[in-house]
Amino acid sequence: MNRERLRRAFVPAAAVLALFLASSWGTAAEHPKEHPPANRNGAQGHPQYAVPTPPFTPGIFPCSECHKEMTPNPKRRELKDEHTNIVLNHAQGQRWCLDCHDISNRDKLHLVSGEKLGFEESYRLCGQCHGDKYRDWKVGVHGKRTGMWNGEKQYLLCVHCHNPHDPRFKPLVPLPPPARPESLKK
């Protein structure tokens, strides 16, 4: 009688304990997933920012599609056969394609240090020369940043607004001026 009562009490208690253990183990395991830090650290310890995909010309990426057939030519020259639409207006005369594009992996860029980086991280490449802008961009003062003012933010890459080969911001057509008071209907 007494043992029967104990047994009856034990089964649900054990079930509750098991559930509790399972749930606490579960949250401990999932914890890092639930709270991703705002700026995840990249492989080299550089923060990565939430950016949309780089604005490639349609069909141009991956570059290796065409380049895998070709032998790389590291000689500084003017391109005559391909990419003739690119007119370098960005310290022209002082640099050329392979200063930023990588010769061994055509789908990557590289820093001065030789470190390769993907196009989605190109802000680090720009930041090598434009350190002041890079600093402001990271805190959201240079460039457009959207999303939540007190939550997750969406960045744009430098190249979304500045063509890397011709970076000056292009003039826009203004929206109509306000109506003059005298033109308002009675």
Place this chain on the structure above:
Amino acid sequence: MPNEKVRDAHVHRMSRRKMMRGVGAVLGAMAIPGGDASASVWEAFFQKNFREMSKSELDKVLARLEKEYGEKYKKAVKVRATPPLEGVLYGYGLDLSRCIGCRRCVYACVGENNQSRDPQIHWIKVLQLNKERGVDLEEAEQYYNPARVPEKGHFYMPVQCQQCENPPCTKVCPVQATWTERDGITVVDYNWCIGCRYCMAACPYGARHFNWKKPGLPAAEMNPETHYLGNRPRPVGVVEKCTFCIQRVRSTPGRYTACVEICPVGARKFGNLLDPESEIRYLIENKRVFILKEDLNTRPKFYYFYAT
């Protein structure tokens, strides 16, 4: 003498005071909409000032407005009265070295905040200024319309409500229909505003606008996400102004204002002045900051700055 007393006791005499009381009552009764007026007109007529309403009174008002707007614009309209967030004081930054005067912000604001399209009301006015003259408002041109902007030799300065810490506009309101909220946003209770336009005269930034006619707001363009103190549709005869998109920013997480979101050059910055990590604090601490008409001691929370 006794005869006169007897006479006065029996003759009905209309005293001046009694007469005025009667006239007052009749005029008062005439002012109250009667006859075929619906219940909502009565409720609107006896509605209290926003700041004096209890929670249940406010809920009733919001429900009434939602029903009214829903019928008028043929869609589900939400009217919120979200209170200020704790520990937040909104501040705004505008990069004068970046703005190109494209007026995208002007129209994004109109779309978000349900301004009248006809007659036209714009909360943002973009001034074109001469680089050689600097911020010389007498030389400012707001009707510029070239094929492309920016024009050579010019810079652009959008002006909207500066959300002053010491606002002249709220002080002159004779009925306290406009005030500054705890989060720093100066708002208008459109149901309490009597349309005297004193605030417009007091504002040194031309940031307040009057609905001279019934606002022309096409139902298809009406933004149904509204706030009582912000972008809900306005009646004729009231003053309105920028509220830092109160319907967007008062939430956790809260969206950036419509003008920040649209700006193609990223000249517009917005954040919490009390948060040392915010972009607005960064630019105030690290950039050259300019305050419009600083000498008037209005203490704007709108900071023009030069990023370069």
